[in-house]
Amino acid sequence: MKTDHTKARTGCGFYSAKPHARSCSRPFIQKSRSLLAAALLSSAAFSCGCAGFVAGQNTNPPPPTYTISGTISPSAGGSGATVTLSGTGSATSTANSSGAYSFTGLANGSYTVTPSHSGYTFSPASQNATVNGADVTGLNFTATAQTNTFSISGTITPTAGGSGATVTLSGAATATTTVNSSGAYTFIGLANGTYAITPSHTGYTFSPTSQNATVNGANVTGINFTATASATFSISGAVTTSGAALSGAAVALTGPAAANTTTNSSGNYTFAGLGNGTYTVTPSNTGYSFTPANQSVTINAANQTGVNFTATVTQSHTVALSWIASVTTTVTGYNVYRSTTSGSGYVRINSSPVTLLNYTDSTVANSTTYFYVATAVDSNGLESSFSTQATAVIP
Template sequence: MAHTRITPTTDKTLSLPRRSLLLALGLALIGGLVAPMNALALQLSPSSLNFSATQGGGAPSSQTLTFWKNSQASRSWTTTARVPWLSASPSSGSLTTERDQVHVMVNPAGLAPGAYSSSLIITTTGADGTIRKTAVPVSLTVTSGSSGGFTITPPSLSYTGTVNGPNQVAGVVVTNTGSSPLTVTWHDNIGWLIATSGDTVTMPPGGSATISHTASPSLWGVGTFTGVATITGGGVTKHVPVTMTVTKGSTTPSIGLSPASLAYSGTVGGANPAPQVINVSNSGGGTLTWTATDNAAWLTVTPATGTNSGTLTASVNLSGLAAGTYHAAVTISGSGVTAKTVPVTLTVSAAAAPAIGLNPTSLSFSGTVGGANPAAKSIGISNAGGGTLTWTASDNAAWLTLSPTSGTNSGTVSASVNLSGLAAGTYNAAVTISATGAAAKTVPVTLTVNAPTTSPSIGFSPTSLTFSATAGGSNPAGKSFIITNPGGGTLTWSISDNAAWLSVTPTSGTTTTETDTLTASVNLSGLAVGTYNGTITITAAGASNSPRTIPVTLTVSAATAGGTATLSWNANGESDLGGYKIYRATASGAYGAPIATLSKTTTSYVVTGLQAGTTYFFVITAYDSAGHESVFSNEVSKSIF
């Protein structure tokens, strides 16, 4: 960076530009650099950085390094740290303004206590490509953290007890006074001292933990017993004196009771409250023989007697009790001891009133004029209060029916809708649930009846028909198919076909919401062996999908050598007859699957392909439109010669 040189003179005053003067003064005040200014790569403040940290602690705060350029020409700069624990942010920049700043940081992680030094190198590149480097000294001092200091409260332990008396528990609180986590361990060789909690505890800086032990005076005679325990951790060991004083104790029994009182609560007509226990102990010496009594009919105590320690069960019976507060006492007495009592309080509350709970809180139905009734919906009823809920259900619409109409506590009411006679529109009603002693509730019911769809549509099943026969044989059985109207209004249909060997009956009809059954028949007369295709066409005026077609396939096979048997039977006169099934066997009664299924208009059938020298047995069954099949007919047979 070039600077204006000042030459001493006595005959004239030299005026510096204000910015140059300010820069020079600023550098003289804060820089502390004695080298010629035009020999430096940068002007820096401060000239060095010092950090301190604690081993195992966090990183110290970053420090700011400021540097100025030496001329108006901009220059780029980068920073380089010579050691891993040193870094700077940002690591590069361009001195387009008067000065720049970087934040210098150190990370003491993993460093042992000691003094560390290095430098941060700032490399600048001038407009003319000149490269200069400036080193900023950086020092880091890492000190040891305090990790072994702790205090003990109380500094000693003292136990007192009696021969054959209960165990005694006491403990000390250990507090970590250091700045790092600390683990300490209790050590002792005192035979009458047993660890209650763990002997090793870990505490964060400033944290505390309790180490407890149990003394057993019942195992020792009268006297004073001493010992010394140690607590070690963090390189520090501290001693804890421990004393146990055992006395003879009293030889006179005394009654000890726990708890000091009992309290019960219940509801009129409700379940009895759970039993409670009274612990009886001999808090004196010798032998305590005790007796337990109570002074209330609603209170029962068992057992009635015991020796030394024992447990009493106190039970309460609410039967016949009105609402109110009742008082009684359990008395424990014994020979040569002062009796003691346990007060007993029973609070009986009035029974809560029943309340009606409903789910859901509203119902909605929808249907179509002249259509099927919508599915029924349920209303769940529950007792949201107390006592017993006896309810009835009613409605205010002729088209709405409820079942059941009464019940107790929880139940389900089924709501059904009847569309008969209803015109298109929206209908509103309500289901009312009433109960003695409870506020009635209603469930709004909405029924939307839509106008019927006026456009009919052609539906049919199955979507194709297949026949097979033998040349010169009998015609195959006819096959049925149905026509439906999945649309609205009335479907007036007609049937046609395009094959001389194919016919359909009936050839016309009218369908609303029901189904019509038709029969397709085949005539083999004059047909040679081969496959024939035809089409049944269904047309209907006004139908949205007219016409519809049903493909029909007929396969005529060559006749095979063998005998025949002609079967005939009387027609079944039932109105729901669907057709007949033929069964064949080569042993009487040994029938498997049917060999033919025939239409209800067929009363004879020719069985072909029968082998010579064989006797065949035949039966027939009838089946209805739902697929139900009758028992076998009488059996007939034929021998082929």
């Protein structure tokens, strides 16, 4: 028997002797064992030199990874906060007791970091970070404790009295709101505390007139009111002159409500739809004075009648002035002066030189005495001295 040494290819491209056993004499077998041992040692050496290749493994180093980190302050809001990573990769992390957080093992790419913590808001709400061959640090946030707020709400019925009503809040906070078309109102953003709610609407009364509400960790609802149309009243009277009706006279009302009206052909006037309160009634008409000049009237759950006035014709007076022409040929006009003091205090009453030899003063007052003088004005604007004084007595 002889031994056939064949070659077996190893994974590294080397060859080693591989015996093929056949029948042989013992001495040859011993020799073959020695050769086999040498061949195995040689094969082992080759195999150990390229074990990774032989095993079919990639020996390239893994790609590098990086970290995104930051801090949430103050630590009271940061400690225990959840920080979410999204983008090229996603993960969550919990900020430690100092408010610090980090995401490790990140590949290059774009990420968004978003903190959250019950009872807190964050500024900014989130931040973007780009990993590009280096760690990203200093991605910090500020936590602000949320203040829980609540609301007070209710309705005013019927909607005719509720819609458009004003509701006032006082107490732990103050505010006003307007009731919507359904009669509903709401005050929001309220802290715990005691409040008073009071509705108002012209022409309506409310039941109850006001309500208290206590906010204690929850919204308060059902603070409702009932609106009732208020009773209204009137003020009326007449205006006469010399015992006869004065029609067309203007009458003004001021006070809790304001209005204007005119006397009818019988001299009568009326203001209707008025609530309780004190009003002032004032008549007027060109060419008349009134007695009294006005009247104060108080409505207290009843109509007020007989608020009458007497009109007196106011006489209108004028003063007609005339003078003799100046003998100076360069005179182009005249100025007229007036005073209520004889011999002094004259004030010009014409706006531009008078080219005629007369002038009518229609701005005089009753029971007043006036003193007049005139001057001549030439083409150069030079003015003469005063003329002789004239006197007019207005009754």
